[in-house]
Amino acid sequence: MARISYVELPVTQIGETRDFYAQAFGWAFTDFGPDYSATTGGDVDVGLNASDDQAIAQLLPIVEVQDLEAALERVVAAGGEVTVPIFAFPGGRRFHFRDPAGNELGVCINEPE
Template identity: 65%
Template structure:
């Protein structure tokens, strides 16, 4: 069975975007040279690619959290921009934000059973 396990974001400032995600979500990153850093949780990880020659089109990664309101405040406090406020969808609730590089991501919490 295949599963989604990694998202790579093109970034101009690896250190700055790494600091944003560490502040917003508490993630830690391993550095793989001056132009690349990645989480190494063994689950679905995120890579920050600073080599513009390798950049591709942007995706919409979705981050699952337990407390959506707390995550929204963490994203704001870390310097993210909310692009869609919290809304309900079949299966849960979520919001969208842009990180300091301009990537749009979503944060969601599943519907309680």
């Protein structure tokens, strides 16, 4: 079953933002390089994205699926517009799409290394 399992936030100062959430809510983060940090163990995790090459402009909900390619086909068939084709990241692969109302979401599959 597909479900929102992740929310990615655009940030400019990853350390400052990570420290804010750690202090405000007690969240523990794992760093995935100098421009990405994420919680890893909640029902819905949070990623902090300070990347230049994979930057996002707004909050990005991520839907977790069991078959990424089949999800891509269903999104397109339903009228969604792919905005970022499938790409790999540490721990899986994902793509981004825009729904008919203009909302952008990501779809991922987790693939342990």
